[in-house]
Amino acid sequence: MSAHATAAAHAHAEDHVPTMWERLPWMAAALGFLGCLAGYVFEGPKNFAHAYLVAFMFFLSLGLGAFFLVVIHHLFDAYWSVPTRRFLEHLACLLPWMALFFLPIGLLSGDLYYWMNVDPAKDHSLAVKQVLFNKATWGVASAALFGIWWLWTHRLRGWSLRQDETGAAECTTAMRRWAASGIFVFAFSLTAAAIFWMKSLEHQFFSTMYGVYYFAGSVWMTLATAYAIALLLRRSGRVPMMGQEQFHSLAKLLFAFTVFYAYIHFSQYFLIWNAAMPEETFWYAKREQGTWAIVGWVIILGHFVLPFLVLLRIDAKLSTKVVIPIFVWVWLMHHLDLQFNIMPLVQPEGPAFLISTLGALLFIGGLLAALFLWDLRRHPAFPLKDPRMGEVVRH
């Protein structure tokens, strides 16, 4: 059956006529590119760079979250997640492509990272953090992160695809090895990315929770996306064993990360509020100016309270009428959360609409969607010969 399915998948990829849905990402990317150009010209490089960084960190979340889910699938030796693993591997393999989208950030780094234009001798907070915050370290670390992500995500998917052909148990062993090292690589690389690209926008700030804060939001957003993709794959009939167990488990994880995010963000705020030290409080004080104070409340109620109450019930977790609006909401909230982190630097009075914001989202999102669909087309839609597939079908 599986050899036949592989051949069918290949044949399917060769004489493929793109449908409207497959052209859509390219059209979005083209439109987004024009939006980015317009934003750069009319809104200025500084505004554009910050709005673009929000979109970049937004889609980076998706790759990192998928990388995490693939790794924990192997570490926990779970059977329920076998049907979801292949598309998560594809999402994780988008990470090295993010290097391409990083170019504008590298080129405009002077507009983004204030400390790059400051003499450390005249700024004590920069002088003490100079080990980390200097142009050479920033550049080398940024390049190394993409290299690391390329290696791990492609090894994990490579062994998975090899198992489709051979069905050998050694592939599972190899994936477990990459996952065991991968969990450490994931934790350190995600934290480094969050610190170098987002937290260093305000180099004076201290928070030991910052990496895990970005992690919590990233996996949250990835789980909603994964649920949506799993629904589409079941509707298309390409992954017939995708069923209630997969949807229920994904929704339970989404619920868990709703709580985890709230726990992390509250802890960060609570510690800073309680200690009341100026080198930490300035970060939140800045985010209580103008309409940013309202955004803070929208994040508390919309990022936590609303999805928490809605996803509490088991029937809600399985109802497409409930979860589909929640996915859209999760994307909006994660984007708003990243705006809350990045945009006060250029919009101190409160969030305002920028063409750059929409342009960057469409540009990066469109190209990533096209890449993802291409991966989905040219490979089997689920791990064909995974040793645990029998359990998935039986349960």
Add this chain to the structure above:
Amino acid sequence: MSRAHGILAEYPTPAAAMAAAVRVRDAGYSRWDVHTPFPVHGMDEAMGLKNSPVGWFTFLGGLSGYTGGMLMIWFMNAYHYDIVVGGKPLFSGFYAFPVCYELTILLGAFGSILGMLILNRLPRWHHPLLSNLRFAQVTHDKFFLVIECDDVKYDEARARALLQAGADHIEMVEDD
């Protein structure tokens, strides 16, 4: 004076008990139960059991823990005996939160246990099934289905006919 508690059917296999459960479910009985030595996958659906309402007790317990905690801290620190700590406001949801969070979990757990006891009509001293000698095999290798006499649909002859297929033995259970 002894009174009938219900009708008890003994089955040799999980499959026979499950088939009987499906028949009893479809006949529309409400006061009945299946007893097995180990959990049987699919029995919940075969019996037509819905998601347990215990969650509502948990939710109400958690909610009262959270609001009760907030009220308590506000009353003690900001109303009844004002204390200024570290130049912070007399009351704030932020410093009160960790305690209220713990209370949410504590009362949520109490709510779950209480809800479980109430819904199972526990505690009670005795249950008629426990003095039935045959029923003792439920912890060993037999599968039982009991329809209680106070079920509105209960009729001995009809219940007996419904339980017959696949059963090793059928008898009445006395409540003494």
